[in-house]
Amino acid sequence: MDQPKGPGKGRTIGKTNNVNADLIAVVVAVNDAGPCFLTIEQGAALPSGPFELAHRSLQSGLRAWVELQTGQPLGYIEQLYTFADRDRVGANQRVISISYLALTREEDAGTSGRRSWASWYDYFPWEDHRSGRPPIVLEELRPRLIEWADGADDGATRFDRRRRAAVAFALDGRAWNEELALQRYELLYEAALVDEAKRGGVSAILASVPGRSMIADHRRILATAIARLRSKIKYRPVVFELMPPLFTLLQLQRTVEALSGRLINKPNFRRLIEQQELVEKTGATTAETGGRPAQLYRFHHTILDERPVAGTKLPLARA
Amino acid sequence: MDQPKGPGKGRTIGKTNNVNADLIAVVVAVNDAGPCFLTIEQGAALPSGPFELAHRSLQSGLRAWVELQTGQPLGYIEQLYTFADRDRVGANQRVISISYLALTREEDAGTSGRRSWASWYDYFPWEDHRSGRPPIVLEELRPRLIEWADGADDGATRFDRRRRAAVAFALDGRAWNEELALQRYELLYEAALVDEAKRGGVSAILASVPGRSMIADHRRILATAIARLRSKIKYRPVVFELMPPLFTLLQLQRTVEALSGRLINKPNFRRLIEQQELVEKTGATTAETGGRPAQLYRFHHTILDERPVAGTKLPLARA
DNA sequence: CCAGTTATAGTCCACTTGATTATAAGATGT
DNA sequence: ACATCTTATAATCAAGTGGACTATAACTGG
Structure with a gap:
């Protein structure tokens, strides 16, 4: 282990380095009701499945899983992000998730009824500013973010939290930046204002939290997809x-x-x-x-x- | 396999889905001689190593490998791309490569002498337009790209190849776009004008090809890093x-x-x-x-x- | 003290882009 | 038939952005 090792040679290939790779898809379409995405399990999860030997490539594996689970054939695909799941570490096994953004039309339907489209803004009600700033921002999020910021131990952290909240949610007269969708979700997660942050947590107070939640970090992946897409269309x-x-x-x-x-x-x-x-x-x-x-x-x-x-x-x- | 499967439950975890995950780093710095990156094996490879159970995260695994192989501590890191290596499929095993871009200063040195910095433009001599368009573009690449384009079977492909070459390399009076570094490398690869394209190939004519090459697809990853960085600094x-x-x-x-x-x-x-x-x-x-x-x-x-x-x-x- | 080199400030102009107004062409209701 | 509504389409204005250029300042080395 002390010598520089070239990739592809002299590497120890053994059980200890084995991982499982998951492919996760955010399949986006837009209909009259607004932007939506494909879900399984009644809107609680994104289509996903393990990368297998039979798959020719990561993308083809993703297409196979999405078509199997939702009947939807995919057109445009781009990679979002790869992350190692900290929560799912086995004895000799880890899971790596590779997430993708896919764009399609809702009409590109098979006749399969297994797929179900869900609206973005049911999961991120603070992200839709087409009719002005949604009330939830000032009425619900702002006071709870301030409460969270003021709960910090030292003044520097309090100041930093308030500033981050103000930047992300366009408080104190700042301009709304639609590309910060991921930062906003992460901020709410950090402030324990979304359901996902409370799982297995000590928090006894399960106050109503804004937006539908999803299993694991699927809502976070959705936020990543939204931010990427909002940036890319420009x-x-x-x-x-x-x-x-x-x-x-x-x-x-x-x-x-x-x-x-x-x-x-x-x-x-x-x-x-x-x-x-x-x-x-x-x-x-x-x-x-x-x-x-x-x-x-x-x-x-x-x-x-x-x-x-x-x-x-x-x-x-x-x- | 016919029912929709939720991630994290009911999944078959078996040998057949196992993969090995490689972490690959493009560590960039700029010195008086220009932009450079960390290499091992006398400039033929990027620092890399397998993602192991001991690593807390993908990033920390990457840091560990780079520091072990080059003695260089890393600061800023961002993920580049994840791909499954088609060439390295074993019986029950595949390799996934997760590549990263890291930015640092050359002075951030340990005393380790194992690292060696290489210049970008030794590997991509057609990418440096600070002193005007480098002669290699018009003198070497252009005629060989045209030759490649004209070697296509049908007229549509010939036209398409010429157009792609013109767009990527700013021919026919088009403006140079420095962000197309990856497209340029891929075009040269497709036209078999880089060494990597000829490995194990039938090509008997090993004419001199421009730029230093690297093992596996490391030069392609470097091109990805260059393109990403050129875009991001804006x-x-x-x-x-x-x-x-x-x-x-x-x-x-x-x-x-x-x-x-x-x-x-x-x-x-x-x-x-x-x-x-x-x-x-x-x-x-x-x-x-x-x-x-x-x-x-x-x-x-x-x-x-x-x-x-x-x-x-x-x-x-x-x- | 003059030539050369780099730093720093300012101007001009073409183009982009946000905002606004005006006009055209259909449907609908009375 | 006519007024009115809705949407489509064209034209204009003003503020800002960014590229090219010029001028001046401050230092070093013959």
Whole structure:
């Protein structure tokens, strides 16, 4: 163990280093009710399963488990994060979880009825700012976060906690930042304001806590997915993975708003989308929208290859 | 296997699902010679080792291996990517690699002489555009990429290959995008223009290929790290992890330039850094720079907590 | 004291983007 | 038929961002 070891040679391969690898999927879609994700066990868990020898790759293993458990075939997939589960350490065994974000359309359904879609904001009611700041932030979270901050032993910690709470939840006149979804969940976890923090804990006071909870750290993974997606739609054209083949610009805007949890200025959104040439008119129109019939657009696929990183800006920069 | 399975319960834990997990580190620093990274085996491999039961977490396991193999203690760490190694599938065993990016200073040395720093651009000579586009791009890569593109069977593939080459390597008047480091390496791999692509291959023609190669897919992981870092310095204040406690603005600029592989307009860089209040003057000056003594700055640490996502823009946006 | 080097301040301008207003085209109800 | 509602689409204004450039200051070494 004292000599530098090159990977792939001279390594001790034995039982002691064995781990089990779990694949976990956050499968996101957007429907009229808003952004949602695939769940199993009545909304308590994300689709997941062990990585097995039969799987050709991590991604194909993930696709297999999701399709088996929910009947949903997956399109776009990206890796979220890999973590070792501290709570599930066996004698000679550990579990590593590799989480993924998948984007799809709800219509991409098999006929299987096993899948069930759940709304993001049932699990994160403080994340939806489309109708202004939700009351839960100031009425419930703020006082309890302050209480938590003031419960710290030393003044420095109290100050730090209040500052972190203010940054994450846009208190004291700060601007709301929708990309901080993960930080907010972690803060609430640290303050024991979510159910997950109380499991097996000593806390006798099980006061009502905001948002639906999930098993293990699945809600944390969901928060990671939300934060990643909210960030990514600003610089990569991933929104279109969630859209039907034909759509109006307002439908596209509503989808982005659903994901980011905030409203967008309509003319600016149209201008940005059109001048980037991300979409092209089909000529067809739809009258299903109520007022004047809207142009139907489709995603301009060739652009996807032309702009590997740049482009796809969305007017979500400032508050 | 037909019923939905909840994670953590009812799972079959058996030999067939066992994997070995490898931790691989790209440890980056910047010195006068430019950006560099820690290697073992005379620059042929990245520090790495298996994730073991004794490790408290993935990160601590990584730190342990890097320190053991190179004597270098690590500061900032972030996860890069997790992949299953297709080439190393045993009868009942597979290997999963979890790669990390670490930022440090070369001075953070132990006295151990086992570590050896290698320069990025010895492995990716086409990535350094600080003195203009390196000749290797037009003189070597371009003709061989065109040759590769024209070797495709059908016209559509030929067109696609030429377009991808042009986008990645800024041909046909396109602008250079330093963040495409990974795409460039993958393109060269696909075109069999890097050594790694020829291992165990049929290719009899071992023409000289650009850049030093590494074992397994370590150079690919390095490319991933470079791309990630070049992207990240634009929106998070991670550059300061690579700086000494006190530095001049020009030193900071040179570091950013070394990482991004391109030059930055000096007044604009200063303006952006100063108006973001990322640094503060110490009052001290240094005359080591040659001309007029420069102010010494230090990183304004409190800002790091205040701006969890925003800020830290760098003038690298356009060409 | 002059040339060379680096530091630092300021200006100009093109482009981006947030905000607002105006107009067009359909549906619906009376 | 007409008013009114809803949504679509176009155009404009103003503030801010960021790239390029110039000018001046302060030091070192012949």
